Amino acid sequence: MYLAQIYVHHKASILDPQGEAVLNALQRLGYDKVDAVKQGKYFEVNIQADSEDEASKVVNDIAKDLLVNHNMESFEFDLKEVAK
């Protein structure tokens, strides 16, 4: 069994108004060292797979089919082997 930790974020070229709103709020709170905020999504997905390659393929497929809007978003992921 593998645990996939999948991070989805806006492509660099896409405006991220939510991240901007959080940045503005932090700066209003006085966190003047905070320079930029990007807001994204995080998924934890358990995958029954026999190998890391197989699990990796499943992650790429589900990202393509559902989790990511490839028009606006990109993603990366980490895989960990976990006990069944």
Place this chain on the structure above:
Amino acid sequence: MKFAVISFPGSNCDMDMYYAVRDSLNEDVDLVTSDATNLDGYDGVLIPGGFSYGDYLRSGAVARFAPVMESVKEMAAEGKPVLGVCNGFQILTEANLLPGSLQHNTSMEFISDWSKLRVQNNDTMFTDQYEESEVIDIPIAHGEGNYYCDDETLAQLKANDQIVFTYEDNPNGSCDNIAGVVNEQGNVLGMMPHPERAVESILGGTDGLKLFKSLLNHVRS
């Protein structure tokens, strides 16, 4: 003529659309649930606004997998009219029936207001009752209506005259002021503004009526 208005869990403009067709257009219309597996016998399908599936994941991302969407895709492929308004537009982009995506308004605010639109293409089955470049008043009500597509897609939209409506005063940050686009074949229209909320003077305006009349004329001919 008979139209289907699709009700997804979380649709909330389905009755507006239904009444627009039934009472203002005087045509047959059914509310069809998103679990339906065929749309045989309908001349056109209307996908209303709302928050299908709670906007979980992304607006329209889950609705795309509803059983009825297979039939919607078939109708689109057959050249029958498919209109998506607001969340309906978001669903059509997620289903890849229309190019581009709708992201958060740049202001991060939900905007409910009247908006002035310019009819950029009055040579479609949805707009031929409008004058060329006519400016119309249509309500908007959305938090994620900021249309985005990459430069290559935008160039294609322009080259094929697929940009049907633009905002006169861009309320949400949409690229090139885009408020509504059609697919390349011209039979699938998605738009954020709500023409079904501008079909009787008691609603505040009737500028949406010509869209439905255009559609009806097309289906009849």
